[in-house]
Amino acid sequence: MSETINIALAGNPNCGKTTLFNELTGSNGYVGNWPGVTVEKKQAHWKQNKDVLFTDLPGIYSLSPYSPEEVVSRDFLVDERPDAVIDLIDVTNLERNLYLTTQVLEAGRPVVVGLNMCDLLASRGDVIDAKKISKMLGVPVVEVSALHNKNLDELVQKAIDAGEKSVPSQGIKLFSAEVEDALAKIAKIIAAPEGLSRWYSIKVFERDVEAIAPLALSKEKLDEAEKVIAAVEAARDDDAESIITSERYDWIQTVMDACVEKAPAKLTTSQKIDRVVTNRWLGLPIFLCVMILVYYIAISTVGTAATDWVNDNLFGDGFFVNGASQQQYEADTESFNDNHYGDKVSGFIAAAADAGINTEGVADAVAAEEPTAESDAIVERFETASASVVAKDVPVTDEDGNFLDTEDNVITKLDADGNAVLEEGQTLQVIDTVTSSDFKEAASAKAPDPHDYPGFIDSIPNAVTGWLTSAGASAMVISLVVDGIIGGVGSVLGFIPQIFVLFVMLSFLEDCGYMSRVAFVMDRVFRRFGLSGKSFIPMIVSSGCGVPGVLATRTIENERDRRMTAMLTTMIPCSAKLPIIALVMGVLMGGSDMWWVAPMFYFMGIAAIIISAIMLKKTRPFQGEPVPFVMELPDYHFPSIRSWALHVWERVAAYVKKAGTIIFAAAVAIWFLSNFGVAGWEGGTGAFGFLPEMEGVGEDFMDYSILAGVGSALSFLFAPLGFGNWQATASSISALIAKENLVSTFGVLYGLGDATENSVNMWAGFAGMFTIEGALHVGAMCAFVAFNMLCAPCFAAMGTIRKQMGSARWTAFAIGYECAFGWVIALFINQFYELIAFGSFGLWTIVAFVLLAAMLFQLFRPMPKWEEKEQKIATKLGESVA
């Protein structure tokens, strides 16, 4: 194999560079971040020849030292020394595109220029002389169309030839005589390496100390150069950086005059569209409509339906491919439920117990999935003994285990023994009499099993359990594979349909040019909080799911805004947090129709984001000059289906790869923590091991797990928040896998079995955790919920943040901040509630007041003046070497 030829693709944003890259490579390569920054890095091989490796540089306008995109590009060109550079130019925007070209030509690499979108230019009526441009730039120029794959091979071949000949472009002598003279003098002083003399001379002239650092120039040399620069500046009454920039554009004007014949300007299609889309009055309503549409499709309907389908069927109960048998199964299930067999069985057993009949083990024996001789014997004995028992007024329950009244409404009040408490005018729905023969019928009735119907496909966990069982795997292996691995990885895969749908839309909005308009329309609102106009999109998306929300921050062009938005956007309640909200609503007002409580949680999320953004803006990591919002509004165009599809595919694949590995590890870890421990229960062996398989194990084995131990060890952290019991801590930990786990873990920890957030006994159990001396501690409960809403999101979202940030330190900072902020807010809620409701004042009340004062200070103090860490452009060269 011959040596790899490295070719860099440079160009302005929106010049068609991504389309070119995709056409050349089919996107078979690596998508990641440049080291240390959240700027995307893409590398892939040429379809025609695997020895050619393309690196797609970020879309930039200049090689200035100010933005991370520009810095990684210029470092790549100068330090990594690619064999050749293809500079793609959008000819409909020739002047500004050539500005970057003049700088790329100076980087000391062989350059080939591609003139893209010539067809668009022709339809405008403009004429361009490519030969003349090639002559003026001193490098080969090829007219191409990235969209229609025209002349692309010729472009690459020219680049390969240029690379093999290795004749670096020397840049053009485009500056005025006095600047060229000064540059020549500087070149002599600095004696830069071969090929980069012009590059470094100009960088010294601009006083770009970061770029010239590799030269390690002595103070004497810098002072000498400084004299040369100062002389030119004095003569021109302008600073060196401005002189260089202006003269580049002046030279480009001469190119334009020589090579381009412009047709008289008329209103372009883009301008016509923008007359409506960014209209003073219509701009905002149109933006809101687009957002609602994105939300509606990705979150409310298609995306969620697809994700729910995957979660409920593929990873849940299985599904039917045969519509008729599905209907049959559903009808059978419904008629089975209408018979209330479960209520009859439990009511009859209770009545028998009242009549003094031994009922031990009967309920379990009846419910046993595979009856044994033993269980049959128990049932038989019971049936004989209770032959004359008649149960009266057996209450009816719904699928959540709640009592119903005669109107089919859920009864939301229970007494201490779990019996229904009726309101005035309410009547309990009951089955009048259950006789022994009713019991026999109910006990022998089996719920319809979907496996008995044709066309039923089992879910992955059920199928795998089946295979492993028949292969003779141990219960521990089955549990690890099914609950740990499939459960954890399934939570990632379940998001894929939603992410896919979301990116189909976001990529379209991005590729067609609308995203820039979003920033234009919304900038005013978000600038106040130190966020970008585009931060709105991730937040909307996060109300459905934080994972695509964090991924949607990609469209924010500024790195600081991007990081801040990725950190904060998960504070908006996602759909997995809704069961927690439902649970609290149930406890507080018994499921009554208080519609304003749920929106309160969204307001809390929005307030948390705004407060955090204002506070963080004034801290060191987010310090600095306001980011310039000087942005191109590119022409609208319909993205090619191919590059649209690739765009979506790249995003989804990157998510699965990066987020998947983290979630996999985390899920296995949590599985281990909650299934292993010391069998310390009554009748237990007291040995350490896999709890569900140990002797005498009960439903509550989690109480003895390592997780419980970790929960109690950490519970002191939460004592000031009012919920310092290990159950609350342990369920907060297991909620990290998926927030909806909070509710199911409660069910397990309190032995409530399959109770859901809509079950009245779950409300009672949840309230019981926060009941002190018989009274519900609302402050502690609200603090608990606030903490779980605001603290670290689920592992899937954390993995996504890790992927998006591209840095372990930033990820740790983000997660740490979220947890600390959630803790502080929960502390406020609990302490101030206790102060007002109970009048209790203690150490933690003082801590809460101090933290509140600190928060208010940070919110309202003026922007601190941080010491300028390092000047990228020195005011005087000699001073930069201290």
Place this chain on the structure above:
Amino acid sequence: MASLRDVKVGQSCTVAKLTGEGPIKRRIMDMGLTKGTSVLVHKVAPLGDPIEVTVRGYELTLRKDEASCVEVTGIAGA
């Protein structure tokens, strides 16, 4: 001297000088607003800021604060 901020929608002008320094000034110049360039103020965003201008044949948007760094002459038009 008038700045780009003061130019009304529909008016055009010529860039005379750039004040300010650092990233904002460099960025404005990188985008083609250099001395002698003619600029047409095209529209104002729905909430009054930023503004949209046509420069060197393309649409550029910048905030009013940034526009005030651009000193202009020869304001003309509607």
